[in-house]
Amino acid sequence: MTFLTxxxxxxxxxxxxxxxxxxxxxxxxxxYAGSKPMLxxxxxxxxRLQRRRFYRNSFAPFYYGRFVAAGRDTKIEGExxxxxxxxxxxxxxxxxxxxxxxxxxxxxxxxxxxxQNNPALGIVIPAGMAVFGVxxxxxxxxxxxxxxxxIVAFLKSTFGASDAG
Numbered sequence: 001m002t003f004l005t006x007x008x009x010x011x012x013x014x015x016x017x018x019x020x021x022x023x024x025x026x027x028x029x030x031x032y033a034g035s036k037p038m039l040x041x042x043x044x045x046x047x048r049l050q051r052r053r054f055y056r057n058s059f060a061p062f063y064y065g066r067f068v069a070a071g072r073d074t075k076i077e078g079e080x081x082x083x084x085x086x087x088x089x090x091x092x093x094x095x096x097x098x099x100x101x102x103x104x105x106x107x108x109x110x111x112x113x114x115x116q117n118n119p120a121l122g123i124v125i126p127a128g129m130a131v132f133g134v135x136x137x138x139x140x141x142x143x144x145x146x147x148x149x150x151i152v153a154f155l156k157s158t159f160g161a162s163d164a165g
Contacts, residue, residue, distance in 0.1 A: 003161035059140025
């Protein structure tokens with residue numbers, strides 16, 4: 001997702017800093033101090049944006065972007081995605097469930113399971129936890145369904161930017 005603006009990089013950085021509240025924990029309903037609709041973190045020419053929300057949603061989209069000089073203009077390059085730590089956690093979660101499921105399936109197929117340790121539970125529980133994990137991701141994305149549109153509109157209005165392709 002790339003945008004083009006006629007504003008120089010230094011002015012873009014100043015506008016972004018003025019239009020967002022810094023992502024820092026504080027005592028407020030949203031978990032962050034301030035009242036601006038966007039939260040952000042700016043480091044040199046790289047930045048991260050998220051829409052302020054009054055609940056926790058680890059699966060909501062963030063815009064990871066950077067300012068790139070394009071002559072006198074500035075290109076804003078970036079992508080909307082989930083936080084990296086959340087992705088890593090979900091990969092670990094589903095990998096663990098797959099390993100448990102495979103161990104239990106091999107145990108059942110090898111005939112090592114008996115009626116006392118109820119082998120069906122060893123297959124049903126990991127499958128249920130996987131379904132729960134997928135439902136959690138879907139629900140989190142559903143809660144954040146309008147946030148991508150809001151972030152793009154914020155970028156376009158703050159920088160007077162247009163789509164660059």
